[in-house]
Amino acid sequence: MKNCFINGLSAISTQDTFESDFVNSLKTVNPNENILRATEPNYKAFIPPAAIRRMAKGIKMGVATSAKALEEAGLTQVEAIITGTGMGCSQDSEKFLKNILDNHEQFLTPTSFIQSTHNTVAAQIALRLACKGYNFTYVNGAVSFESALLDACMQITAADIASVLVGGIDEYAAHTFSLYELVGFIKDKKNVPFSVLNPTTKGTVFSEGATFFALENTKNASTYAEVVDIQLRNKLTSAELPTFIASFLEKNNLETSAIDVLIVGNNGDVEFDGFYKEAMHGFKDSIHLYYKHLSGEYNTASAFGLWVAANILRQQEIPEILRINAIEKKGYRNIVLYNQYRGLDHSLVLLKSVN
Amino acid sequence: MKIAITGMGIISAIGNTVAENFAALKSGKAGISNLENISNSVHKGVLKVGEIKLSDSALAAMLKLPETHNFSRTSLLGAYAAKKAVENANISDINAYATGLVSATSVGGMDKTEQYFYQYFEDPSVRKFITSHDAGDVSHKIADALGLKGMVTTISTACSSAANAIMMGARLIASGQLDRVIVGGTDALSKFTINGFNTLMILSDTYNTPFDENRKGLNLGEAAAYLVLESDKVIKETNKEVLAYLSGYGNANDAYHQTASSANGEGAFLAMKKALQMANISSFTIDYINVHGTATPNNDLSEGHALQRVFGTAVPHFSSTKPYTGHTLAAAAAIEAVYSILALQHNLVFPNLNFKNKMEELYIQPTTVLLEKELNTVLSNSFGFGGNCSALIFSKP
Numbered sequence: 001m002k003n004c005f006i007n008g009l010s011a012i013s014t015q016d017t018f019e020s021d022f023v024n025s026l027k028t029v030n031p032n033e034n035i036l037r038a039t040e041p042n043y044k045a046f047i048p049p050a051a052i053r054r055m056a057k058g059i060k061m062g063v064a065t066s067a068k069a070l071e072e073a074g075l076t077q078v079e080a081i082i083t084g085t086g087m088g089c090s091q092d093s094e095k096f097l098k099n100i101l102d103n104h105e106q107f108l109t110p111t112s113f114i115q116s117t118h119n120t121v122a123a124q125i126a127l128r129l130a131c132k133g134y135n136f137t138y139v140n141g142a143v144s145f146e147s148a149l150l151d152a153c154m155q156i157t158a159a160d161i162a163s164v165l166v167g168g169i170d171e172y173a174a175h176t177f178s179l180y181e182l183v184g185f186i187k188d189k190k191n192v193p194f195s196v197l198n199p200t201t202k203g204t205v206f207s208e209g210a211t212f213f214a215l216e217n218t219k220n221a222s223t224y225a226e227v228v229d230i231q232l233r234n235k236l237t238s239a240e241l242p243t244f245i246a247s248f249l250e251k252n253n254l255e256t257s258a259i260d261v262l263i264v265g266n267n268g269d270v271e272f273d274g275f276y277k278e279a280m281h282g283f284k285d286s287i288h289l290y291y292k293h294l295s296g297e298y299n300t301a302s303a304f305g306l307w308v309a310a311n312i313l314r315q316q317e318i319p320e321i322l323r324i325n326a327i328e329k330k331g332y333r334n335i336v337l338y339n340q341y342r343g344l345d346h347s348l349v350l351l352k353s354v355n
Numbered sequence: 356m357k358i359a360i361t362g363m364g365i366i367s368a369i370g371n372t373v374a375e376n377f378a379a380l381k382s383g384k385a386g387i388s389n390l391e392n393i394s395n396s397v398h399k400g401v402l403k404v405g406e407i408k409l410s411d412s413a414l415a416a417m418l419k420l421p422e423t424h425n426f427s428r429t430s431l432l433g434a435y436a437a438k439k440a441v442e443n444a445n446i447s448d449i450n451a452y453a454t455g456l457v458s459a460t461s462v463g464g465m466d467k468t469e470q471y472f473y474q475y476f477e478d479p480s481v482r483k484f485i486t487s488h489d490a491g492d493v494s495h496k497i498a499d500a501l502g503l504k505g506m507v508t509t510i511s512t513a514c515s516s517a518a519n520a521i522m523m524g525a526r527l528i529a530s531g532q533l534d535r536v537i538v539g540g541t542d543a544l545s546k547f548t549i550n551g552f553n554t555l556m557i558l559s560d561t562y563n564t565p566f567d568e569n570r571k572g573l574n575l576g577e578a579a580a581y582l583v584l585e586s587d588k589v590i591k592e593t594n595k596e597v598l599a600y601l602s603g604y605g606n607a608n609d610a611y612h613q614t615a616s617s618a619n620g621e622g623a624f625l626a627m628k629k630a631l632q633m634a635n636i637s638s639f640t641i642d643y644i645n646v647h648g649t650a651t652p653n654n655d656l657s658e659g660h661a662l663q664r665v666f667g668t669a670v671p672h673f674s675s676t677k678p679y680t681g682h683t684l685a686a687a688a689a690i691e692a693v694y695s696i697l698a699l700q701h702n703l704v705f706p707n708l709n710f711k712n713k714m715e716e717l718y719i720q721p722t723t724v725l726l727e728k729e730l731n732t733v734l735s736n737s738f739g740f741g742g743n744c745s746a747l748i749f750s751k752p
Binding site: 101104 | 607
């Protein structure tokens with residue numbers, strides 16, 4: 001069985017992650033905002049100007065980060081492209097739907113419909129690379145990215161594929177976000193300031209972003225980490241979580257003590273953060289880190305978490321801003337990421353250092 | 356590597372059960388009619404679609420859902436068909452083995468979103484549907500309806516989605532991660548897709564005529580279908596009857612255009628080649644092809660060229676079943692998987708309805724009559740926007 005290595009990565013997020021290096025890019029965000037927006041780079045190096053005007057933000061973020069991840073891995077082509085997106089191309093979907101409703105199904109043009117399909121980003125990357133290989137898109141809430149990652153690793157370990165581009169993309173869309181405010185998924189601005197670690201209110205601070213990884217079956221000088229295993233579960237009770245984690249570790253022949261770092265997806269929702277407390281409770285001697293106070297919450301924010309984990313393993317350095325507890329380790333070998341959203345779509349990812 | 360199929364469930368414009376669908380396929384009874392259910396659409400009563408003539412409340416009653424449910428139509432259809440598939444596979448305890456669900460949809464809960472898009476802000480009573488919009492919600496609802504706790508994910512690669520869900524399910528079993536996976540797809544008709552395809556000017560104003568020289572476009576449809584895939588271990592332990600095997604699959608990208616297919620059908624060619632290679636058979640082994648055959652000028656030309664490239668002068672009997680059901684988008688490959696298995700079980704090639712004239716650019720033409728013939732291996736094609744091309748090969752147990 002072959003192994004699955006992260007050899008290139010790139011993230012566009014609320015942080016300056018696209019241009020800046022890992023340690024210096026992470027800064028605290030304004031605690032009085034309930035919606036955060038991704039910092040966009042200059043797309044000119046990646047996308048022709050006419051296309052920049054036509055494309056929604058998610059497509060642009062996806063194309064740019066995929067290009068940069070590929071470049072970082074020293075690749076010009078891959079054998080498979082796999083994406084995950086919880087909400088898909090929301091901006092184009094909203095635009096087309098508004099036109100349908102406001103104009104009573106008359107005078108419509110196809111551009112936004114064409115770009116509204118969930119697999120638009122994967123398709124645009126394939127077009128750009130003229131990549132005729134395997135092309136998949138997963139759309140399942142908070143495990144959209146992890147489904148894509150699982151598939152990507154299966155391509156490498158079981159399907160004789162040498163290289164895969166895998167990424168998670170979700171974009172801000174005004175109408176969708178206002179509906180999320182209406183049902184309380186996005187925190188009420190009345191309750192500022194917001195704290196992710198010590199929340200007092202329901203809902204989360206919502207955001208957007210794109211994170212791409214170039215995976216290969218070989219290790220080289222640019223390797224960040226090895227993706228060892230991914231496990232998904234549609235729903236769990238807090239009481240069932242320890243068993244879910246224990247069987248994942250057992251499958252990988254690891255004791256809890258072998259996990260140097262646990263990265264949790266805490267998003268400041270007082271209603272569901274109990275899952276993360278439970279997870280941390282099971283890893284008493286591990287370093288606990290969080291990241292959604294920097295990225296905000298979106299269906300594929302966990303890809304940003306993986307970006308954090310991969311950077312830590314390669315640089316063997318943990319920025320203070322990520323820390324929950326004060327535990328120290330000499331080096332970092334194994335990282336487990338745990339994420340869920342509203343009690344659904346639980347995922348565990350095991351990442352290993354290659355040093 | 357062959358993966359056993361032990362159950363199937365379907366609901367489409369030609370029937371609410373596998374038996375009803377089979378009866379319609381055999382008797383040449385199409386399910387295309389004027390749009391009725393979307394009451395406030397300008398296309399109501401005019402546009403030809405493959406519509407399931409059951410209201411949302413009738414479907415909810417069939418599923419015994421409480422009044423307070425927040426199922427979109429896509430979820431209602433999906434939950435219904437998936438339950439039937441599990442019943443058909445004689446599964447009493449869904450979690451007795453490591454079981455997953457890989458479902459496909461393209462519109463998700465769009466039917467409710469377009470109905471309440473503005474109303475949500477004024478009317479709290481409809482807000483329960485806000486969370487039914489995303490594709491993942493459909494799969495969660497189906498998993499809950501089945502009582503399934505395990506790996507649940509959703510694939511959305513436009514009109515090839517369900518083929519990819521079937522593929523992923525098979526790979527999860529082949530790699531030993533799961534013992535059993537419920538795979539398939541569901542899509543309801545919506546204003547969103549009707550108007551989307553209409554702006555692309557690929558909807559026919561009459562009945563769709565795949566592979567006909569004078570074809571005018573597709574009829575949209577709605578449907579859901581699911582298959583139960585099980586590992587050899589489960590088959591051995593339960594002594595279960597195998598309906599058919601999934602013996603090969605291939606996925607490739609046309610990398611030509613966001614919505615159009617290349618003239619030489621490169622993506623389709625590659626997908627079929629990969630599937631044949633995986634099944635470790637020559638093209639001569641294929642006895643029947645259930646083609647994608649949407650009846651758009653572009654698809655049928657591209658697919659036709661791909662068929663001629665793969666099979667040369669020995670293209671087997673082929674037909675599109677879309678004149679029966681319409682193009683059911685993310686569900687299409689799942690309902691056509693059911694039809695491919697029915698073809699194998701009954702040794703029947705279903706007729707490509709509405710065909711009159713051979714396409715000038717091709718030397719092949721579809722089978723237009725119900726043909727009795729020993730079938731051992733059937734190929735099913737599905738292609739989608741974004742250049743997504745998939746091929747599945749089913750074989751007799």
